[in-house]
Amino acid sequence: MTAILEMRGVSKSFAGVQALRDVNFTVEAGQIHALVGENGAGKSTLMKVLSGVYAHGDYEGSIIFDGEERRFRDVNDSEALGIIIIHQELALIPLMSIAENIFLSHPPSRLGVIDRDTVYRRTQELLAQVGLTEMPDTLVTDLGVGKQQLVEIAKALSKRVRLLILDEPTASLNENDSAALLDRLLAFRAQGIASILISHKLSEVARVADRITVLRDGRTVDSIDCRAEPVEEDRVIRSMVNRDLAHRFPQRTASIGAPVFAVQDWTVHHPLHRDRRVIKGVDFEVRRGEVVGIAGLMGAGRTEFAMSLFGRAWGERISGRVWLDGREVNLTSVAAAIDAGLAYVTEDRKELGLILDADVRKNITLASLSRVARQGRIDDMAELRVASEYRNRMRIRCSDVYQETGQLSGGNQQKVVLSKWLMTDPKVLILDEPTRGIDVGAKYEIYCIINELAEAGKGVVMISSEMPELLGVCDRICVMNDGALVGEFGAAEATQEGIMRAIMRNKEMHKKVLQGDLRP
Amino acid sequence: MTDKTVALPGHAGFIKNNLRNYGMLLSLFAIMLFFQVMTDGTLLQPLNLTNLVLQNSYIVIMALGMLLIIVTGHIDLSVGSVAGFVGAVAAVLMVRYHVAYPLAFIACLLVGALIGAAQGYWVAYFKIPSFIVTLAGMLVFKGLALAILAGQSVGPFPPTFQKLSSGFIPELFPGAGTLYPTSLLIGAVLAVALVYTSAKSRARQASHGIEVEPFGFFVAKSAVLFAVIVFFAGLIASHRGLPNVLVIMTALIALYGFVTTRTVIGRHIYAIGGNARAASLSGIKTERLTFLTFVNMGVLAALAGLVFAARLNTATPKAGAGFELDVIAACFIGGASAYGGVGKVGGAVIGAMIMGVMNNGMSILGIGIDYQQVIKGLVLLGAVCLDVYNQRR
Numbered sequence: 021m022t023a024i025l026e027m028r029g030v031s032k033s034f035a036g037v038q039a040l041r042d043v044n045f046t047v048e049a050g051q052i053h054a055l056v057g058e059n060g061a062g063k064s065t066l067m068k069v070l071s072g073v074y075a076h077g078d079y080e081g082s083i084i085f086d087g088e089e090r091r092f093r094d095v096n097d098s099e100a101l102g103i104i105i106i107h108q109e110l111a112l113i114p115l116m117s118i119a120e121n122i123f124l125s126h127p128p129s130r131l132g133v134i135d136r137d138t139v140y141r142r143t144q145e146l147l148a149q150v151g152l153t154e155m156p157d158t159l160v161t162d163l164g165v166g167k168q169q170l171v172e173i174a175k176a177l178s179k180r181v182r183l184l185i186l187d188e189p190t191a192s193l194n195e196n197d198s199a200a201l202l203d204r205l206l207a208f209r210a211q212g213i214a215s216i217l218i219s220h221k222l223s224e225v226a227r228v229a230d231r232i233t234v235l236r237d238g239r240t241v242d243s244i245d246c247r248a249e250p251v252e253e254d255r256v257i258r259s260m261v262n263r264d265l266a267h268r269f270p271q272r273t274a275s276i277g278a279p280v281f282a283v284q285d286w287t288v289h290h291p292l293h294r295d296r297r298v299i300k301g302v303d304f305e306v307r308r309g310e311v312v313g314i315a316g317l318m319g320a321g322r323t324e325f326a327m328s329l330f331g332r333a334w335g336e337r338i339s340g341r342v343w344l345d346g347r348e349v350n351l352t353s354v355a356a357a358i359d360a361g362l363a364y365v366t367e368d369r370k371e372l373g374l375i376l377d378a379d380v381r382k383n384i385t386l387a388s389l390s391r392v393a394r395q396g397r398i399d400d401m402a403e404l405r406v407a408s409e410y411r412n413r414m415r416i417r418c419s420d421v422y423q424e425t426g427q428l429s430g431g432n433q434q435k436v437v438l439s440k441w442l443m444t445d446p447k448v449l450i451l452d453e454p455t456r457g458i459d460v461g462a463k464y465e466i467y468c469i470i471n472e473l474a475e476a477g478k479g480v481v482m483i484s485s486e487m488p489e490l491l492g493v494c495d496r497i498c499v500m501n502d503g504a505l506v507g508e509f510g511a512a513e514a515t516q517e518g519i520m521r522a523i524m525r526n527k528e529m530h531k532k533v534l535q536g537d538l539r540p
Numbered sequence: 541m542t543d544k545t546v547a548l549p550g551h552a553g554f555i556k557n558n559l560r561n562y563g564m565l566l567s568l569f570a571i572m573l574f575f576q577v578m579t580d581g582t583l584l585q586p587l588n589l590t591n592l593v594l595q596n597s598y599i600v601i602m603a604l605g606m607l608l609i610i611v612t613g614h615i616d617l618s619v620g621s622v623a624g625f626v627g628a629v630a631a632v633l634m635v636r637y638h639v640a641y642p643l644a645f646i647a648c649l650l651v652g653a654l655i656g657a658a659q660g661y662w663v664a665y666f667k668i669p670s671f672i673v674t675l676a677g678m679l680v681f682k683g684l685a686l687a688i689l690a691g692q693s694v695g696p697f698p699p700t701f702q703k704l705s706s707g708f709i710p711e712l713f714p715g716a717g718t719l720y721p722t723s724l725l726i727g728a729v730l731a732v733a734l735v736y737t738s739a740k741s742r743a744r745q746a747s748h749g750i751e752v753e754p755f756g757f758f759v760a761k762s763a764v765l766f767a768v769i770v771f772f773a774g775l776i777a778s779h780r781g782l783p784n785v786l787v788i789m790t791a792l793i794a795l796y797g798f799v800t801t802r803t804v805i806g807r808h809i810y811a812i813g814g815n816a817r818a819a820s821l822s823g824i825k826t827e828r829l830t831f832l833t834f835v836n837m838g839v840l841a842a843l844a845g846l847v848f849a850a851r852l853n854t855a856t857p858k859a860g861a862g863f864e865l866d867v868i869a870a871c872f873i874g875g876a877s878a879y880g881g882v883g884k885v886g887g888a889v890i891g892a893m894i895m896g897v898m899n900n901g902m903s904i905l906g907i908g909i910d911y912q913q914v915i916k917g918l919v920l921l922g923a924v925c926l927d928v929y930n931q932r933r
Contacts, residue, residue: 333820354821354822354823375814377814377881378811382811386818386819389807396803397802397804398804401744
């Protein structure tokens, strides 16, 4: 077979963080090539390089497509050659019909007037190709997620497609829809269309892929020819997670006390789809001085779990019991949660954590202004003193506490968010991806702060998609998948393989048991 | 990674960094100077200055409430209609039903609060865009004003009520000829108090090791501040003294200035506009506060409506038409951001004054109402463009 795509020596870095290092990646004509790896391994970045989201010159290395070197300036250039990417978040307009969506950017027209008959006829043909029987004028919003995914593929087929890239296409599909989608891929292969399939689900990868490439820390670490040898799940998992852990985490001797935070049978429904259970009866406990990690893949429900606990800031029809410091509490608002001694450091610091226009001082005191105010009047000198204390203690690098927070680096912004929550004097802190997008040095400092908090007798919950940091920092690691806790490991017995296996195994098993729940 | 530093060394740097803070004020002075010259000194004649204050008082009062609304990231298009409607209610109560002035006054403010609550409820709790809710309110209250006045003008008001707008503070030391010494004295006391508090706050900041403005700059600034206040107090005092409404206005400006910069509630309002989701995850009751800013706006619109009715000495169905545009323009000229989170009380007041001086000056120059609007529109666009440009730099 001949290669339709060859990516040679591709490297890409963001502000000092190396996302891809010298990646070589080849797709043969009419091949289904699966790309697997942990969150942040570089899969999406590699696909963005390929599809021209990062223009030629923004990365090193070369892309050879159809035997010629290509220098894409943007997505239109790659689409013109038939490289079509379908993102995890669908790019359909819900209140338009299937036909309008498929022919959104290039409708068949005469003199600028859309030729509706042609649109209708061609849409019918395309829908038949992807196995949909809906009428072309059905609104996209009336379709389930699985069918929307197939509409996206039909949209791709409307443009002359040579290489189809699917980013986690089955993440939100139930088993029947997933199977239907994978069958389409096999049918396209028969027509000579090559596909790149990004997926966390090893069973489906093993079912359809001709070759599996494993990315880890921005490098290609393994490539398995599925036609030549049987796919060993363990080998794939080991390749995904294996790396050296020494010296990246500060030491701490844990002194773990009584339970400080306990949750029983916590159940949460989706705010928009009120029948969909997102968190499914979770029991959870944190002790004084303990750092508990919650591992899981994106979309496992970890953030939803944390936010629903934090004064019901997310979700509907929430049930379950919560104890803080031995006392049962009913936290119905964020203010009540803060008063009770719970703090939640959000995953997305720019959107949910900070007021970027406001200065460092105002951000630090935002959640506990009453501590520096008398009868509603802010004592600006007391405020300044407190803010400066946190600045020194957390080593926030800024010109002074009057500097705009948006001007700081990611790591320093994260320290501002942490300061805000420490100032509320919490008993329990939930940290959601506290080191996302910050450099190695700042990460180390954040780990040190976590250790200090634990030593001060606080309970710390750390949600992270980076397994090494969970292993390096936590005393205990819970594994969440599909809104349920599916595994628990003590610090001594936890390994990345073990955690990954718990997630993967459970994914297969859960799908059969909870199929009804997964339907949107 | 290096952090950007904003401070430039030395006095030149300090002035450059603070130029933006004073830019609006300097523009106001430039505009006043321009019209003072063009009108051969008519602009700052005591009579005209007093008129200027009276003409613009209701815009300034509403701008204070509008600023808070805009800072939370909303807008209120209904304020003109609400002011007109409340003026009509006042006329019906006092002229038709002979309700006592203080009682009617309080009733009208309550009506304003209710209107604000009714609109704020949909905006805050039902998340209906404020643009739509208040556009509806604009139509509703314009119509209701017409309805309760039965399409006619109702007046005149009792003399005590007229004093709200056309009255002056009582003179304690009469017989000083054309000068009203009490007003001059109040102006001087105010000027001394302002200089004293800013000196005290500067000393306090310095004692905590905060970088303060250079001493020379501070002295110059204080001297200018003192001179300007005493100068205007002198002008006002040489006509009929301080108008009542100027006293109300000054008190409100001071109150809202304090609330926005020094209180927890003020800080929370800015936080909502800066990042509503982050604010709500920090325990701030964003919905309730948004609701309250609309209630506050309703009360201030009602007060403005009363002041306006008292000034005209009659309630007309057309009263208040188009006020909302001047009020919103004042906030944006004064540096408020249409995206929320940014804006100062002082800016909104200066913005209102810029609009007022331009209205007044152009009228004296005999420019028709047609081109006045064109010029005001261009000034609004220019001021906001300049602000956006400054922020990008």
